[in-house]
Amino acid sequence: MAYTEEQIHKLNQQFKGIPPEEIISWAIQSAKNPLVTTNFRPYEVAILHAVTDVSPHIPVVWCDTGYNTPNTYKHAEELIARLHLNVKLYVPKQTSSHRDAIMGIPGIDDPRHQLFTEQVKLEPFRRAMEEHKPDVWFTNLRQGQTALRDSLDILSLSRDGVLKVSPFYHYNDSQLDAYLKDRNLPNEHKYFDPTKVLENRECGLHT
Numbered sequence: 001m002a003y004t005e006e007q008i009h010k011l012n013q014q015f016k017g018i019p020p021e022e023i024i025s026w027a028i029q030s031a032k033n034p035l036v037t038t039n040f041r042p043y044e045v046a047i048l049h050a051v052t053d054v055s056p057h058i059p060v061v062w063c064d065t066g067y068n069t070p071n072t073y074k075h076a077e078e079l080i081a082r083l084h085l086n087v088k089l090y091v092p093k094q095t096s097s098h099r100d101a102i103m104g105i106p107g108i109d110d111p112r113h114q115l116f117t118e119q120v121k122l123e124p125f126r127r128a129m130e131e132h133k134p135d136v137w138f139t140n141l142r143q144g145q146t147a148l149r150d151s152l153d154i155l156s157l158s159r160d161g162v163l164k165v166s167p168f169y170h171y172n173d174s175q176l177d178a179y180l181k182d183r184n185l186p187n188e189h190k191y192f193d194p195t196k197v198l199e200n201r202e203c204g205l206h207t
């Protein structure tokens with residue numbers, strides 16, 4: 001179902017304070033092709049647990065840049081097994097070894113940084129979205145993370161008109177910590193995104 005910006009605005013007002021599982025159930029009911037994306041960064045376990053609780057077989061798109069920390073890889077394996085995630089893995093077309101020999105990890109002021117980001121993140125992510133063609137896309141975007149994220153809400157529309165659903169949008173870290181503790185869910189903070197360097201940068205998936 002297609003929503004207007006006005007309808008989205010009204011729904012966001014209604015959804016404020018509503019438990020994530022209710023928002024997820026609402027979104028799943030009208031979805032033909034829902035998916036959830038993850039990079040297994042800190043707190044992703046919350047959205048993965050909440051969404052698969054409502055929809056156990058939902059596709060979970062993971063674009064592995066090839067530069068994750070050993071902790072992230074182990075955390076990913078743990079969550080995949082524990083939550084029985086239906087993971088759809090996407091990797092860059094080049095190996096990290098190939099790229100290491102040609103450009104390494106260019107800093108954000110290096111002109112090659114854009115090509116690097118395209119290779120390790122944007123192209124695999126586009127490929128995933130083209131193959132799955134979701135109408136509903138669950139993410140763990142939260143308020144207070146970046147200026148762009150502050151301008152979004154629980155529901156928002158992507159450039160392509162996909163309904164983005166971020167049921168934990170109004171949660172801060174302490175609230176998420178409590179959510180994870182109540183459910184005995186593991187978290188992992190040792191995370192590295194080679195396209196960001198700084199935590200409050202956007203790399204272009206949502207811009």
Ligand SMILES: Nc1ncnc2c1ncn2[C@@H]1O[C@H](COP(=O)(O)OS(=O)(=O)O)[C@@H](OP(=O)(O)O)[C@H]1O
Nearest residue numbers: 037038039061062063139140141202203204205206
């Ligand atoms: N590597 C990879 N694989 C699969 N999915 C991914 C990946 N990187 C990002 N995402 C998803 O996109 C959401 C935004 O990520 P980013 O912060 O990196 O993008 S952006 O800089 O805001 O454009 C991000 O939202 P969060 O759930 O809040 O992390 C993910 O749902």
